[in-house]
Amino acid sequence: MNIGEAAKASGISAKMIRHYEGIGLIEESRRSPGGYRIYSNNDLHTLSFIKSSRSLGFSLDQIKQLLSLWQDRGRASSDVKALALQHIKELDDKIAELSAMRNLLQNLATECHGDNRAECPILQGLEQQCGEAKAKKT
Amino acid sequence: MNIGEAAKASGISAKMIRHYEGIGLIEESRRSPGGYRIYSNNDLHTLSFIKSSRSLGFSLDQIKQLLSLWQDRGRASSDVKALALQHIKELDDKIAELSAMRNLLQNLATECHGDNRAECPILQGLEQQCGEAKAKKT
DNA sequence: CCTTGACCTTGCCATTGTGGTAAGGTCGAT
DNA sequence: ATCGACCTTACCACAATGGCAAGGTCAAGG
Secondary structure, eight states, X not given: OOHHHHHHHHTOOXXXXXXXXXXXXXXXOEEOTTSOEEOOHHHXXXXXXXXXXXXXXXXXHHHHHHHHHHTOTTOOXXXXXXXXXXXXXXXXXXXXXXXXXXXXXXXXXXXXXXXXXXXXXXXXXXXXXXXXXXXXXX | OOHHHHHHHHXXXXXXXXXXXXXXXXXXXXXXXXXXXXXXXXXXXXXXXXXXXXHTTOOHHHHHHHHHHHTOTTOOHHHHHHHHHHHHHHHHHXXXXXXXXXXXXXXXXXXXXXXXXXXXXXXXXXXXXXXXXXOOXX
């Protein structure tokens, strides 16, 4: 099947399929005489695996590892689990970070009348030491 | 004060201060005869405001709006609150998305023995319809 | 046989926010 | 005069995705 069909079937855009090939996440596909990429059901299976992994928030780099474990019959499930647990931790950290932001902001917003007067606890909060909320990049 | 001191005092890197100037988030600063940027306490105040806003997860675009409201004596606090509520919604959406991922992944991980055998429910989950987890970009 | 339209190809640019590096200028102190 | 610490601009990079443009392929229908 062509890339368009593979895209539709896998839920990954044609653009991204080409990109994944370019960065070596998937192998270069076979080509038709005219140069069109051709995908087998097996390829589609791989694309779907990638799609699922992306849906769970794994990075392309992590997916590269997942893929090689997936294709390694001699893998230890502990290796997979380690990757998963690490990602769960990343998710938890991010969730905690966002929740902290949310709560701080919610507090400020609650105090704000939200009328046509200029006085505004939200702006006052931002003006002050509000930066205490440590928001680290991950 | 020079950009280095302003950076240290505001918690925003010199690199970013220049960048913010470049994209018009802050005005071009005064310059010393030698071409060095010079910052006043007032400028520092603005930088701190930006820092706080970033800590709460506002985008630079949103911060541009916040800044103009902040500097507008005739603002209505409702406008600020609207911005804040919108951002809270964004945060909530993101948190919900990440939590959904986390929970799905946690379920898979719980079922995985994590030993040296190859059988692995996590990989099996990714292989199957796991893509059900709709993870939309925001 | 030739045209048309749908699909494919590559390649480059944009996004968001931040970091890095390089080549050079400034400044204060010795 | 010189040295080190700081500054300047101007590029490149990341991650993951989208968009556009100029051109090639292919199948169907006239």
